[in-house]
Amino acid sequence: MNQFVYLNGQITPSHEAKISIFDRGFLFADSVYEVIPVYDGRPFFVEKHLRRLQSSLDKSRFPDPQIDWLPVLDELIRLNGNGDMQLYIQITRGNQGVRKHDIPDKLEPTVVAFTVHSSFPTSAAAEGLHAIILEDYRWERCDIKSTALLANVLLNDEAIRQGANTTILTRKGFVTEGSVSNIFLVDKNNIIRTPPLNHYCLPGITREIALDLIKELNWKFIEEPIPVQDIFTASELWITSTTKEIYPVTQVNNLPIGDGQAGIYWQKINIRYKELVRKL
Secondary structure: OOOEEEEOOEEEEHHHOOOOOOEHHHHHOOEEEEEEEEEOOEEOOHHHHHHHHHHHHHHOOOOOOOOOHHHHHHHHHHHOOOOOEEEEEEEEOOEOOOOOOOOOOOOOOEEEEEEEEOOOOOHHHHHOEEEEEEEOOOOOOOOOOEOOOHHHHHHHHHHHHOOOOEEEEEEOOEEOOOOOOEEEEEOOOOOEEEOOOOOOOOOOHHHHHHHHHHHHOOOOEEEOOOEHHHHHHOOEEEEEEOOOEEEEEEEEOOEEOOOOOOOHHHHHHHHHHHHHHHOO
């Protein structure tokens, strides 16, 4: 079965979709994107993701393509067979017809969307991930979901080369986020902590959902800068992302977090998250 994609107002087989080599998204990574999880053909918190996409457009001074996304996404999901998948949306500043840094006054954005069939975390997540701590050398507008991801790719690759699954990034001795995720920890006083939102941290949708669940569970939590050394005294550590949901990290730099197993706080919040998925 052909993969169907959306390109500039049309849904078409993927092999027929064409984008100019002079598109600014290709030449400069002058584009933003969004990833939306889909469970059994149903998008999860799609409105939150679309609001974040709009925020990235606004911060990047992109023109608003003014697309009614919901029917477009529903049709893409249907044509591509429903099931569990990720919806990917990318909007570039457009095809300038020449390689030039200056942003023209009027340019029609290039708009792309497609699906990728995906498996989301199962009970095997309880085994946890192994992370390494790396210096965060990405740019200083990580609050924009930009496709300029070379640093993220290199950081993630470094983790894999060192036998880990994921990264914990730091700037000036404080945790920012992961290369593809936000970070939570449970400290020795059973307080859940996560770095505050700023230019070094993506406003993660799963992070937002996790905070809502923490409030519902009446757990103590605080959004504050986290010194990197606090990672090693935490009883639990989690990452949150669209594709990983809420996932435990059981080892950092080859040292166990807590007792080296997924903790009780993660087990409870993971159950609540899965309940939200089932309610779709």
